[in-house]
Amino acid sequence: MIFIKDVHLAFGHKKLFTGIAETIGPKDRIALVGSNGSGKTTFLRMLMGEVVPDEGEVEKPDYATVGYLPQDGVTAKDGTLREEVAKAFSGMTELKEKLDEAETKLGEMDPEAEEFYDLIDLMGAWEEQLASFEPEKMNSRIERVMTGMGFSLEDIDRRVDEFSGGWQMRIALGKLLLQGPSLLILDEPTNHLDVVSQNWLEHYLRKYQGSILIIS
Numbered sequence: 001m002i003f004i005k006d007v008h009l010a011f012g013h014k015k016l017f018t019g020i021a022e023t024i025g026p027k028d029r030i031a032l033v034g035s036n037g038s039g040k041t042t043f044l045r046m047l048m049g050e051v052v053p054d055e056g057e058v059e060k061p062d063y064a065t066v067g068y069l070p071q072d073g074v075t076a077k078d079g080t081l082r083e084e085v086a087k088a089f090s091g092m093t094e095l096k097e098k099l100d101e102a103e104t105k106l107g108e109m110d111p112e113a114e115e116f117y118d119l120i121d122l123m124g125a126w127e128e129q130l131a132s133f134e135p136e137k138m139n140s141r142i143e144r145v146m147t148g149m150g151f152s153l154e155d156i157d158r159r160v161d162e163f164s165g166g167w168q169m170r171i172a173l174g175k176l177l178l179q180g181p182s183l184l185i186l187d188e189p190t191n192h193l194d195v196v197s198q199n200w201l202e203h204y205l206r207k208y209q210g211s212i213l214i215i216s
């Protein structure tokens with residue numbers, strides 16, 4: 001689904017990547033480990049397209065979505081928590097269009113190719129996402145995920161600016177889970193979670209439809 005092709009990157013004299021070649025499949029579970037400053041965050045930002053390699057490339061078909069929880073520094077400012085995380089569903093019209101586009105593309109693809117099956121997997125996940133896009137289901141999904149993140153039902157209708165930094169990260173993580181990108185990237189997500197929410201997240205991710213790349 002995502003192809004990392006012979007990527008090189010250096011900052012000044014510090015060489016971070018010297019020829020990385022990897023493929024990320026639609027249901028992969030990847031853990032990224034390395035010492036501080038080894039380039040983990042930079043690698044994720046490269047997958048997001050925020051950092052461009054010096055050599056090589058990251059090839060991502062436009063039907064694949066990538067969602068990223070940064071290590072820190074996320075703040076939501078306006079409205080209630082419910083309104084903020086409901087924005088996760090604003091891409092539904094777009095998703096519907098992508099699904100139509102993918103269907104056309106599927107018709108033109110070689111049914112023997114691995115990509116053909118990757119696309120079918122992705123489309124299955126999108127269809128499920130679209131099916132859950134009914135106002136009633138949307139609210140119950142919001143409540144399920146946000147209580148999983150440790151918020152009470154009353155919290156969900158409080159203003160987002162009432163929450164502190166650590167809770168802001170939980171808001172961002174919840175919103176990301178509700179978005180359900182085809183590749184979910186989490187940079188040290190447990191830093192901001194207590195044990196109960198960590199366990200909840202572990203269970204939730206086990207059933208996650210897409211692929212997951214995690215730094216921990």
Ligand SMILES: Nc1ncnc2c1ncn2[C@@H]1O[C@H](COP(=O)(O)OP(=O)(O)O)[C@@H](O)[C@H]1O
Nearest residue numbers: 011014016034035036037038039040041042043
């Ligand atoms: N935009 C940048 N410009 C210059 N150096 C950078 C930049 N981003 C990261 N670095 C350097 O690259 C190295 C890897 O950083 P990072 O990817 O954050 O590591 P990790 O997440 O593994 O701790 C660090 O030495 C950092 O200072």
Ligand SMILES: [Mg+2]
Nearest residue numbers: 040041071187
């Ligand atoms: Mg980092």
